[in-house]
Amino acid sequence: MKNQSFGNWQTVVAGIVAAILVIFSFNSFIIINPGQAGVLSILGKATDGALIEGIHVIPPFISRVDVYDLTVQKFEVPGESSTKDLQTLSARFAINFRINPIQVVDIRRTQGTLENIVNKIIAPQTQESFKIAAAKRTVEEAITKRNELKEDFDAALGQRLDKYGIIVLDTSVVDLTFSPEFAKAVEEKQIAEQRAQRAVYIAREAEQEAQAEINRAKGKAEAQRLLAETLKAQGGQLVLQKEAIESWKSGGAQMPKVLVMSGDTKNSVPFLFNFANLQD
Incomplete structure (x- = not known):
């Protein structure tokens, strides 16, 4: 009976020791995963050197490991x-x-x-x-x-x-x-810029139109100059008379039966036409 009791106590003690060893073993190791780093503190004081990935032995019960994520x-x-x-x-x-x-x-x-x-x-x-x-x-x-x-x-x-x-x-x-105030200012500035661009466009359009008028006027003046030179040349009056007849025919007005033109010999050539012969 006495030996049996002693044996039971041995079993209990052995179980306690085994439990303590298991607890010690779990608290004596730490695993640091990839992308992590651990800082070991013993009795509240951080030790030098970080714990990198892998298994590390640490003092049980009196130590603590703070794990930091090193990934992004x-x-x-x-x-x-x-x-x-x-x-x-x-x-x-x-x-x-x-x-x-x-x-x-x-x-x-x-x-x-x-x-x-x-x-x-x-x-x-x-x-x-x-x-x-x-x-x-x-x-x-x-x-x-x-x-x-x-x-x-x-x-x-x-x-x-x-x-x-x-x-x-x-x-x-x-x-x-x-700020809303600046947003309003930006909107007003954009409106002003659009108006300014429109004004510039109108001014350029007017400028181009004025230049076109100038070019047309120059062209007309040049045509008149050339016509004047033609009329001054010999036979110029005949050209003028022909133009008058063509204009009369195409104008739709009743042409006279007889047209007599005369003047001094320096500035005009008198002629007599029977316009009845020119009509259909």
């Missing part, structure tokens, strides 16, 4: 600033970034969780970077030269976040808005 993260961050011409410009940025694995221990010591990184570092630095980029140009330039605004923003944000161990991979402007 994306967050949308709002921003608002005043432009060079003191207009309010609002934007929303989509920021793709990842944590620098070399600095993950410093990030754990200074910033803590990824949520803290976004709220305490990325969001305010995005706002400051947007202010820097927007202050260099007017609101109209910010809209019409959006790529240049983004380039200045990217440069400022990348430089500011790099010292915190945050690598900016890409940014995009999700939304860019301006």
Whole structure:
């Protein structure tokens, strides 16, 4: 009976020891997956050197491992600033970034969780970077030269976040808005520009028409000059008389039976025609 009780106690103790060993074994190892890095803290103090992917032995019960995702993260961050011409410009940025694995221990010591990184570092630095980029140009330039605004923003944000161990991979402007007052001013400017373009078109049209009139007048004057030279030449009066007859025939009026034209011999050649012979 006594030996049986002793044996039962041995079994219980062995079970307790085995359970303790199992618990120790589960708390003595940690697996870091690809795309992750761990920071080991012993008694609340972060140790140097990040834990990379694989299995790691850690002190049980007195240690803790904070795991950070090193893959690309994306967050949308709002921003608002005043432009060079003191207009309010609002934007929303989509920021793709990842944590620098070399600095993950410093990030754990200074910033803590990824949520803290976004709220305490990325969001305010995005706002400051947007202010820097927007202050260099007017609101109209910010809209019409959006790529240049983004380039200045990217440069400022990348430089500011790099010292915190945050690598900016890409940014995009999700939304860019301006004040209602500026929107109204833009609309009025467009209307004014359309009116100015219409006025320029009308002026050019009038100018072209005036030039056409000048060209027609020059052509008419040249024709008259050539006609005058023809009439002055020998036989010119005959040309004039022929033109008069042709005009009379085509004009539809009743032609006279006899037409007599005379004048001095210097300026005209008298002639006598019987127009009855010219009619059908």
